[in-house]
Structures are given as C-alpha cells and as structure tokens.
Amino acid sequence: MADIPSDLTDVGTHHGNQPPTETGQTVRSPEGPDPSTADAQPSSALFQVVRAPSEDQLKIRVHSARAEPSPPDEGEEIGTYRTEEALRKVLADANVDGWAAVFEDLEADRVLVDTDVNADHAWIGQARYSTITLFADAEAATTFAENHERPLSDR
Known part of the structure; x- marks a missing residue:
C-alpha cells in the first residue's frame, strides 16, 4: 500500500454515489452442458421445427450451425435445436x-x-436432408412427395 497518497487514509468506506441496483435490462444466460461430464462438441447443424396450421404436420428445416433462421411463413415455430438429441x-x-x-x-x-x-x-x-416434412397420414405424405418440385425416388 505504498502507492496510497499521504493525504488519504488506507482504511474507510466509499462515500460516493452508489451504483443503481436496477438497470432496466434483463440478462439471461442459457444453461449449457455440465463441463465436467464431456468435452464440448461443435454443432453440425441448426434444426428449426415448425408445426403447420393443420396439427397433423411438422416440418424440420435444417440450417448451417451458425445460421439465424427467419420465422416460418406458415405455421408456428416450436423451436430451434443445435443437437440431434434435442431434436x-x-x-x-x-x-x-x-x-x-x-x-428432401x-x-x-x-x-x-x-x-x-x-x-x-x-x-x-x-444435414443431407434440408427439409423433413412429417405427416400423421401416410397418404398425405405420398401426395406431398408426388407434387414436390424434386422428383420422387423409388429408393
């Protein structure tokens, strides 16, 4: 404490303005995996899951891992997921x-x-399949595939 000027005491409390306790901002920090359980792995893709207006159809859109997908044109976004396990x-x-x-x-x-x-x-x-559309009805899936812009494969 040799660098304290001689006119200041080395013991005491701060008497200046106190910082505000409320800043008006909400700060959120997502919970990640426990670092002691496994090494972190980079995500290979971002999966966006959308429920169609008809309740019996889901669409999974696959994006690059760093993408910020736009909201769906139709339907309700259920969420975006960075791991296959979460998806x-x-x-x-x-x-x-x-x-x-x-x-697809x-x-x-x-x-x-x-x-x-x-x-x-x-x-x-x-990631090979850019979009996966799930249907509760197999006939609806076949009709959708037959009317798709890409040809239907016979496997």
Missing part, C-alpha cells in the same frame, strides 16, 4: 411414432418417402 426429444414429445416423412435430399436432387417414422429414425438429424 429427437422434441419429436418424441410430439409423438411422431408411426408418422410418415418426406425427406439436396445431394441427389430428389425426395424420399418413409411411411413408418419415429423420433429415432436414422435419417433425422442428417
């Missing part, structure tokens, strides 16, 4: 077991239909 949990909560899905494959420029999908389906979460 699968939301689909399980939406009870999509037994639904049909139309997978950008690499092959085609759409694929699978009439028996669940939240753990192997293709869900792969």
